[in-house]
Amino acid sequence: xxxxxxxxxxxxxxxxxxALPEPGTAPGDLARLSINRWSLRTTPxxxxxxxxxxxxxxxxxxxxxxxxxVGLDALRRRTDDAGLHVTSLCRGGFLTASDPAERKAALExxxxxxxxxxxxGAPTLVMVVGGITREDKDLGAARARVxxxxxxLAPYAEDxxxxxxxxxxxxxxxxxxxxxxxxxxxxxxxxQVASPAVGVVVDTxxxxxDPQLASAIERAAQADRLLCYQVCxxxxxxxxxxxxxxxxxxxxxxxxxAITTLIKAAGYTGDIEVEIFNEEVWADPxxxxxxxxxxxxxxxxxxxx
Amino acid sequence: xxxxxxxxxxxxxxxxxxALPEPGTAPGDLARLSINRWSLRTTPxxxxxxxxxxxxxxxxxxxxxxxxxVGLDALRRRTDDAGLHVTSLCRGGFLTASDPAERKAALExxxxxxxxxxxxGAPTLVMVVGGITREDKDLGAARARVxxxxxxLAPYAEDxxxxxxxxxxxxxxxxxxxxxxxxxxxxxxxxQVASPAVGVVVDTxxxxxDPQLASAIERAAQADRLLCYQVCxxxxxxxxxxxxxxxxxxxxxxxxxAITTLIKAAGYTGDIEVEIFNEEVWADPxxxxxxxxxxxxxxxxxxxx
Numbered sequence: 001x002x003x004x005x006x007x008x009x010x011x012x013x014x015x016x017x018x019a020l021p022e023p024g025t026a027p028g029d030l031a032r033l034s035i036n037r038w039s040l041r042t043t044p045x046x047x048x049x050x051x052x053x054x055x056x057x058x059x060x061x062x063x064x065x066x067x068x069x070v071g072l073d074a075l076r077r078r079t080d081d082a083g084l085h086v087t088s089l090c091r092g093g094f095l096t097a098s099d100p101a102e103r104k105a106a107l108e109x110x111x112x113x114x115x116x117x118x119x120x121g122a123p124t125l126v127m128v129v130g131g132i133t134r135e136d137k138d139l140g141a142a143r144a145r146v147x148x149x150x151x152x153l154a155p156y157a158e159d160x161x162x163x164x165x166x167x168x169x170x171x172x173x174x175x176x177x178x179x180x181x182x183x184x185x186x187x188x189x190x191x192q193v194a195s196p197a198v199g200v201v202v203d204t205x206x207x208x209x210d211p212q213l214a215s216a217i218e219r220a221a222q223a224d225r226l227l228c229y230q231v232c233x234x235x236x237x238x239x240x241x242x243x244x245x246x247x248x249x250x251x252x253x254x255x256x257x258a259i260t261t262l263i264k265a266a267g268y269t270g271d272i273e274v275e276i277f278n279e280e281v282w283a284d285p286x287x288x289x290x291x292x293x294x295x296x297x298x299x300x301x302x303x304x305x
Numbered sequence: 306x307x308x309x310x311x312x313x314x315x316x317x318x319x320x321x322x323x324a325l326p327e328p329g330t331a332p333g334d335l336a337r338l339s340i341n342r343w344s345l346r347t348t349p350x351x352x353x354x355x356x357x358x359x360x361x362x363x364x365x366x367x368x369x370x371x372x373x374x375v376g377l378d379a380l381r382r383r384t385d386d387a388g389l390h391v392t393s394l395c396r397g398g399f400l401t402a403s404d405p406a407e408r409k410a411a412l413e414x415x416x417x418x419x420x421x422x423x424x425x426g427a428p429t430l431v432m433v434v435g436g437i438t439r440e441d442k443d444l445g446a447a448r449a450r451v452x453x454x455x456x457x458l459a460p461y462a463e464d465x466x467x468x469x470x471x472x473x474x475x476x477x478x479x480x481x482x483x484x485x486x487x488x489x490x491x492x493x494x495x496x497q498v499a500s501p502a503v504g505v506v507v508d509t510x511x512x513x514x515d516p517q518l519a520s521a522i523e524r525a526a527q528a529d530r531l532l533c534y535q536v537c538x539x540x541x542x543x544x545x546x547x548x549x550x551x552x553x554x555x556x557x558x559x560x561x562x563a564i565t566t567l568i569k570a571a572g573y574t575g576d577i578e579v580e581i582f583n584e585e586v587w588a589d590p591x592x593x594x595x596x597x598x599x600x601x602x603x604x605x606x607x608x609x610x
Contacts, residue, residue: 137560139514172477174514175558176541185516209444209479211490236481238547253480255442 032305033297034059034087036230036275037066040289042282045070049082051286055294061088061230061273062120064113072119079120086122087271088165088201088228089113095149096130096142096179103149106130110153117162124163124227126201131176142179147189154195165201165227166190170209172242183207183216190225199225202263203275205232205246208254214262221266229263231256231301232276239279246277249296260304272301337610338602339364339392341535341580342371345594347587350375354387356591360599366393366535366578367425369418377424384425391427392576393470393506393533394418400454401435401447401484408454411435415458422467429468429532431506436481447484452494459500470506470532471495475514477547488512488521495530504530507568508580510537510551513559519567526571534568536561536606537581544584551582554601565609577606 035057040048045066052060060079067075067089079086092113097103110125117125129146132139150164157164166186169178180186183200190198200220207213220226233252239245249256274293281289340362345353350371357365365384372380372394384391397418402408415430422430434451437444455469462469471491474483485491488505495503505525512518525531538557540550554561579598586594 132558134558137558138563139560140563143516170477171475171514172543172547175539181514182516209476209486211448211487234480238477238543240545242477242543242547253437253439253442255444258443258445 029298029302030057030294032059032270032272033057033294034061034085034271034273035290035293036061036088036090036273037063038090039232039274039276039281039293040286041277043286045075046078047286049078049084051290053082053084055287055290057290057294058083059085059087059271059273061090061126061275062086062122063090064116067116067120072116076120086120087273088124088126089117089120089122090126091128091167092125092153092164093127093167093178094130095127095146096132098136098141098145103145107149107152110149111156114153114157114160114162118160122162124165124199124201125157126165126167126228128167128169129178129180131174131179139174139179143185143189146179147192150189150198151193151195154193154197157197158195163197163199163227165199167201167203168206169203170206173206182210182212183220184212187216187219187223187225191223196224199223199227201228201230202226202259203230203232204254204256204259205230205234205275208234208259213259217262217266221268226263226266226268227270228273229260229268229270230273230275231260231297232274235278244277244279246275248276248278248281248292249274249300256300257304260301264305272297272305334603334607335362335599337364337575337577338362338599339366339390339576339578340595340598341366341393341395341578342368343395344537344579344581344586344598345591346582348591350380351383352591354383354389356595358387358389360592360595362595362599363388364390364392364576364578366395366431366580367391367427368395369421372421372425377421381425391425392578393429393431394422394425394427395431396433396472397430397458397469398432398472398483399435400432400451401437403441403446403450408450412454412457415454416461419458419462419465419467419469423465427467429470429504429506430462431470431472431533433472433474434483434485436479436484444479444484448490448494451484452497455494455503456498456500459498459502462502463500468502468504468532470504472506472508473511474508475511478511487515487517488525489517492521492524492528492530496528501529504528504532506533506535507531508535508537509559509561509564510535510539510580513539513564518564522567522571526573531568531571531573532575533578534565534573534575535578535580536565536602537579540583549582549584551580553581553583553586553597554579554605561605562609565606569610577602577610
């Protein structure tokens with residue numbers, strides 16, 4: 001499933017004068033590297049695309065905010081023009097509402113997100129499944145509603161030729177963002193739905209602590225449901241907004257060689273997307289941030305991938 | 306194991322004029338309630354003990370800082386004089402150092418903590434097992450050192466007649482405080498050590514999100530290793546110091562009836578310790594905080610316990 005989104009780097013392509021590389025065909029050792037748009041969130045979108053391409057990186061992960069800002073067709077043209085392949089769209093999900101009207105609206109919004117994923121030529125839509133409320137704290141019921149929602153969306157994703165990447169999120173987001181907290185749990189939902197279009201994204205920030213991570217990664221790959229590998233570090237002390245404690249690989253506590261070795265051993269050969277939310281990173285000029293990302297990727301991730 | 310620390314409340318005891326109740330024999334519906342000292346951390350220790358007893362609560366959980374401040378024998382006298390039973394001592398642990406000298410010092414300190422637990426007449430020492438460092442991010446090795454350390458301390462605890470309550474902590478503390486993140490994982494360590502003196506504490510703040518919580522609680526109880534039940538809520542947004550997001554039951558997102566029902570179904574009849582770290586709670590006068598705790602306990606925990 002993931003092989004279809006893997007483009008092998010070709011030095012020939014970029015060395016031919018006056019010829020742009022095919023989208024996503026970055027040369028050499030950065031061939032699998034993708035830059036998530038929120039890693040450079042404060043850089044204007046066009047500058048982000050150009051700076052990424054100029055850094056010799058051929059892939060980006062985009063957000064629905066970008067689609068809203070630029071327009072779907074225009075955004076696709078811009079990524080094509082920059083020679084960039086889109087590896088994922090963030091984010092669908094938020095499927096835990098019990099109110100029928102809210103639920104219907106969420107499903108409709110997810111169908112639009114699937115269309116946007118197709119429009120950008122991205123293989124997968126990242127799903128942040130939603131949380132609970134102070135009024136309804138029943139985690140089990142919320143998780144069941146997630147599974148129902150995914151089951152409703154899966155045929156639509158299948159027809160569209162894209163996948164839904166369920167994102168288990170760090171348990172500190174278990175109340176407000178995602179009632180799926182572990183990779184095994186996300187795989188349980190995927191298996192329950194039983195669609196080839198449903199899998200998981202392994203994001204180091206969310207899962208590094210999980211004592212069952214090794215078996216979950218292996219299980220995901222065996223079931224052909226390991227759709228995306230996202231990396232960034234776990235920085236301490238936690239930022240006031242805990243989402244923003246995502247750091248450059250090497251700045252925090254995550255053992256990237258160990259986790260990346262598990263990913264490789266499971267047979268994953270797809271993209272590796274760097275997704276950092278961090279106010280200090282956003283303060284770096286785009287070329288500096290991209291160079292740091294590429295350096296840390298070469299140092300801590302690539303040798304084990 | 307836990308039954309030995311349970312004192313049934315007797316109204317007769319407190320209604321007899323001029324007779325103090327036996328320590329820990331609070332009357333009626335607060336018989337199982339214990340107030341962890343850090344719930345009223347800013348109240349001076351003597352005032353804390355007297356206010357707790359005056360609120361009709363017969364049990365407290367204490368900290369080693371209290372022992373250091375007051376002295377072991379004097380602290381025991383003060384709790385006895387107030388008619389209070391000590392349900393736990395916080396905290397031992399911090400067993401992840403790989404440096405031999407640090408490791409030796411940690412084990413010695415834990416032996417002192419065991420002695421203090423005995424001195425206070427408390428049945429169990431709560432173990433916060435320690436984290437990793439930026440220099441050594443190997444979680445597996447750190448977890449193995451925890452198991453080794455617990456194995457060294459277990460015979461000492463057995464001889465002393467107390468238990469070691471391994472505390473799985475919320476994964477947001479996985480790097481800096483505790484490499485044990487789930488109850489099943491803590492039980493794995495307990496079973497590996499294979500001492501009747503080693504079990505787990507289930508603290509709602511740390512484990513509420515765990516999709517395997519029900520099976521873990523059942524497993525703990527079946528193995529006679531469910532040593533302590535601590536409650537407080539999960540407040541959002543997270544405080545700048547995430548430890549301080551512990552809230553009065555009912556203020557946050559935790560489903561206390563659901564978790565307490567699991568605890569009861571597993572057969573637990575021991576103490577229920579309220580442990581809140583929260584700057585707003587610390588700003589409340591002690592009698593107000595204690596009355597709020599008792600109210601919320603009666604409302605959300607007791608009916609299901």
